[in-house]
Amino acid sequence: MSGLHELDRRVNDEVEALSSVELQNHVRQQWQQIKESSSIDAVCQLLQGGDGIAKEFVSCVVGSDYVVDCLLRYPSVLQALIEKQTLRKSLPEDYYSKQIGALVRSVDSEVNLSKQLRLARHEMMIRVIWRDINGLAELFETTRDLSRFADACVEHTMNWHTEALMPIWGEPFSKDYEGNLIPQRMLVLGMGKLGADELNLSSDIDLIFAFPESGWTKNGKREISNQEFFTKVGQKLIQTLDSITAEGFVFRVDMRLRPYGDSGPLVMSFNQLESYYQSQGREWERYAMIKARVMAGGAERAQELVTMLRPFVYRKYIDFSVIEALRGLKDMINREVRRKGMEHNIKLGRGGIREVEFIAQVFQLIHGGMDVRLQNRSLMAVLAQLENSGVLSADAYQNLVKAYHFLRDTEHALQALQDRQTQLLPEDAFAQARVAHVMGFAGWSEFSNALDQHRQNVAAEFVDLIQPADEERQTQESSFCDGWRSVWLDEMDDDEAIAVFEAQCFDDPAAAWKLIRDLKQSKKVRTLQREGQERLNQFIPNLLHQLACSERPTETLSRVLILVESVIRRTAYLVLLMENPVALVQLIKLCDASPWIANQLAKTPVILDELINVSSLYSPPNKQELQDELRQHMLRIPEDDLEALMEALRYFKNAHVLRVAAAEVTGALPLMKASDYLTYIAEVILETVVEISWHQMVERYGYPTDEEGSVSEPQLIVVGYGKLGGIELSYGSDLDIVFIHNANVNKYTDGAKQVDNQTFYTRMVQRIVHIMTTMMPSGDLYEVDMRLRPEGNSGMLVASLKAFEDYQFKNAWTWEHQALVRARVVAGASALAEQFDRVRKEVLANVPKDTLKASVVDMRKKMRASMASAEDGMKEGVFHLKHDAGGIVDIEFMTQYAVLKWGADYPDMLTWSDNIRILETMESLKLMDESEVNLLIDAYKAFRIEGHRKILDNQKVVLEEDELTSYQDYRQKVVKIWQHFMEDDV
Known part of the structure; x- marks a missing residue:
């Protein structure tokens, strides 16, 4: 044979380079068998394929008896690999789908289908093992190729049998509500490593069969139920892939993960599956479903099935019950390992593959319902996300990733030997030497030491997370x-x-x-x-x-x-x-x-x-940290999932309000800081809700336009009044807000569905209010009060800045100007916010002064009559901290009056919207005596501190006689200042 002598020399040169005599003798024996077989021509053709091919061949002979057996028994398979030139290069994503699709379409019988699929597997396995052993493919290229081959075999074999059965049993249909016939197809869920696209070299494939709706077949010799039809398809599919013939098998098929296991029906409808998982699904089934993937059956119903199963796997709340469940599962595995003497099992033993998977999946099940970034079938992607979010340290992440790669490479080295589904380390020295060589080590001792270190790293992380208490x-x-x-x-x-x-x-x-x-x-x-x-x-x-x-x-x-x-x-x-x-x-x-x-x-x-x-x-974050945290939180959620976005906002608000309350009741946070933080939380949420609403409106209507074209940013601001405007929010406070836009009301949006700019912003505000106030399982965000907008409840939801300005100058009452003192922009366009601030100052500086004091005092009397404990606010033995005479509202009215009275003469009075800084400005400008200012500030803080305490104790903000002692002096002095400041000349 031409060139055999030269090839023989090249092979023997590579054999001489092997590290042990045993390995050398093994390869020589195998090489001699090949030379004496009918495969030698194909092998010689292969070995002429370029530099390094002889070394790769020898490594493959060292590492895999299965490959040698295939070379000896199926020379046509090797010839096909040579002709396709796929042995030493990566394949496109759809390669196996096309290859198996063409193969299946060409066969005319079940027997031929079975044979051709097995030969295709041998071709695939030779290629994958060759590339894996020789480092031509990294781990996840190998597992992807194996998974894609499995996908193609399942998909096309199922289709072949479906078409073959239809002439006899008919085509399966269901009926919609109007009686129309809807064709049905069986869907296949790939579970475990197949679902994650991480199949190993000699893996079983775990499958679950499903179909969308019940019904009956039509147009066949006999009519049967859809479930009966798809059961026949499933049985044929399993038989074709799983049966051992002269050519071996395609895949061992395991159906035990289906509902009820071996005792359950082979195929179930979507409704049956949903009912089972809702009522009887167990924690280990949630664990198994993390990696589930619709791998065959058509994309049109696949997402429906995935969406239906997701709530079973990922709970909307933080779910720590899974630790207990996974701990129980791991304990069961550990007992089985000890019972069967499998401590050397690199998958199930201590520090093995399963523990790395558990570490990732326990966080997926605990947090995945709220963090969609963890709803990922890829183990590496989940570990990376855990490191990014700080759950895993950088060292822990690196240790787990390196260990997982090493363990999976070892698993492949073990399975390549004889195409056996094993994770047990060999005990005989020769097999150990072969595995060590494939893994790149000089001997078993060096390999074993490296393996032990990786397993120790995994075990240490696993113990911290999931092991029972000592x-x-x-x-x-x-x-x-x-x-x-x-x-x-x-x-x-x-x-x-x-x-x-x-x-x-x-x-x-x-x-x-x-x-x-x-x-x-x-x-x-x-x-x-x-x-x-x-x-x-x-x-x-x-x-x-x-x-x-x-x-x-x-x-x-x-x-x-x-x-x-x-x-x-x-x-x-x-x-x-x-x-x-x-x-x-x-x-x-x-x-x-x-x-x-x-x-x-x-x-x-x-x-x-x-x-x-x-x-x-006990350490609430500052506003910048709140913004960053909420932004990161919202990035985890698809933009079109409004319900999930709303729930995420509610969780964020409730969690941070809890932090503020915890810090305040334990004395870690003073009142003023607590109000600051509560206000920051509301502001950050409003900013995010405005952004969400803007994107949703733009998606629906396009961008608002102006004279120069599209406007890419929202021309809208949210103005906070009252406690929000005054940076004085308390627990359970509602939000007094007004919306203002600056768009040309005569222009339209540029989308396919056009509306005028006024309508656009009105609907945007409606969406904002909807997001804020809709009652979800976790409650609402805030109660929103918009009665302070121009014309109150009868006015437009959102007014232009010009309309707002005109109203304030021409139609607003004194009490509306008082409210404007406490107004400030809390979210929205910065340029428009500056314009609003200018308008606010101009309005406040130009309030008519002749009847100002009388109007303010008159409004105060009306409030006392309707809200105070007594008409004059002085009921004996009772003090409402807010509404009674000498209380919070008296102080607020005095500051508001001061701003309206002196704003034109002293512009500094127009700067602030909160009472404390307004009072401090009054003192610095000598508009009120220093002692009076200090008394009002001290009283205001004391009343608010007690008000907070009352709220946290679930009590009304009313002091009874036995509680008055500490506050009576403040109250009496505030009343005295009110009389002197507001009533003496009225």
Whole structure:
């Protein structure tokens, strides 16, 4: 044979370079077999393919008996590879789809289909193993090629059998609401590594079969149900791929991940699947569904299936129950590993592939419902996102990525040997030497040391995340909680239970026992499913143990139980608190300090996640940090998913308001800073809502236009009045806002669906208000009050700046000018904001002065008559901090009057919208005596601090007689200043 001698020399030169005699002898034996076989011509042709090919050939012989066997048995397969020139180059994404599609269309029988698919697999496997062993393809090119080949085989084989069955059984249809026939196709979900496009060399493929709607076949010899038809297709598909013939198999098909496993129907409709996962889906099935991908069956219904399954996998709330579930799954695997002696299993053993996957997937299941960036089938993408968001340190991320690559490369080296689905490290020295060579090491010892280091790195990260608490701590906690467990499980009579509460220093033992007994006997608890009951049985004793250390255990218990009752059907929140002892301690601390916080947590338990990080809980971020955080948060959500955007905004608001309240009740944040932060939160949210609404309106109507063409930025501002304008928001404050635009009302938008600019901005404002006020599962964002706009409720939702200016000068009442004192732009176009500020100052400086004081005093009297405790605001023994004489409104009216009176003469008076700085300006300009200013500032702060405290205690902002002592002096002096400043000459 021409050239064989030269090729023989080249091969032997490469053999001599091998590190051990055993490897050299092995390759020589295999090479001799090939030379004596009918494949030698094809092999010689291959070895003439360029520099380095002989070395690659020898490495492949070292690493894979399977490849050698294919070369010996299927010379036509090797010939096909040579002709296609695919052995040493990457393939386009659609290569296998085209190849298998053409192959399947060319066959005329099941037998031929089966044979040709198996030969195609041998061709694919030789190529993939050759490239993998020789480093011609990186890990994820290899896994992608394997996955794409599987996709193509499933898709085209399913189509072949579907068409073959139709003449006998007919074509499956369903009917729509109008009775029209809708053709049906079976869809195939790829699970596990196939779903993630990360199939390994000798992997099973995990599949689930589904079809959209029930119905019957038409136009066949017989009519059967759609489910029966697709069951036949599924059976044929499995048989074609899975059966072992003379040419081997295509893929081992595993259907055990389908609902009910082996005992369940082979194929289910979308409705059946949804019903199963909603009512019976288990945590391990959520785990499995993370990687699910519709790999065959048509894109038109694929997204519908994915959308239907997503809520089962990714909960809308932070879901810490998965830690317990995955821990149980890992414990089960560990027991199986120990039972079968599989400690050397690089997938299931300690520090193996499965632990890397668990680390990523536990965060996907916990946070994926709220962070769509984690809804990704790619393990590497998820790990990268965890590092970007700070969940994983840079070192941990690098360690996990390097370990995963090393472990998967090792897995491929093990499986390439004999095309076996194995992850067990070999025990015989020869196999060890072969694996070490493929992995690039001189010997097994060097390889083993590197492998051990990678596994240790993985195990360390895994232990931190998911391993159970150490036995000593568990035993200690158990002993503390044993007595409480007996109380909760009704193992004591009333007297014995009360005695336990008394012994544990509960301030009202009988009341505390009644609270627990009432909860235990409630319908919600009695009808809990087993898993929920078990979690509650763990949580309550732990709660009672922690409460015994609080200042007011019985009262605090009543507040915490409001939360417990609100999440009784979502006990994953209880798992969060049990998994994070720090969070439970903070919960008790905050509920002890404030019933308002307790109620907020019960209304929106999703923000319990904020209790985990104590450092951030008591240190609210500044406005820039808030903007950055919300921007990052919103980037995770598709722009067209308005519901998800609205829920994200509500979570952001509730979480940060909780932080402010926590910092205030614990003394970490003074009143003025608390109001600042509450105002910043509202401003940042308004900025984002304006941006969302603008993009949605532009998408629908195009951009508003002016004389020069399109306007690319919104010409809209949001003006905050009252507490928002005065930077004095409190907990639960509504937002007094007015919208102003600066667009030409005679122009139109430039979209396919045109509207005039006034209509555009009106609808934009309607969208803003909708986003802010719509009641979602987590509540609304804010109550919005727009009555301060020109003409009040009868006026336009959004006015032009010119119309606003005209109204203020020509038609506004004195009380509207008073309100304008507290107005400032809180969101929107900066250029328009500057114009508004100019208009505001001009209006305030030009208020008629002749009847000003009388108008202000008259308005104050009307307010007292309608809102104060008594008509004159002086009911004995009672003081409404805001509305009564000597209270907050008196101080506000004096500052507003001062701005209106002196604004023209002293422009500095027009600068600020908050009362404190207006008062300070009055003092600096000598418009009020320094002692009076200081008294008003001190009184104003004191009243607001007490008002905040009342709100956080869920009380009205009214002081009864026994609370008046500390504030009576302030009140009397404010009344005296009011009389001197406002009434003496009226």
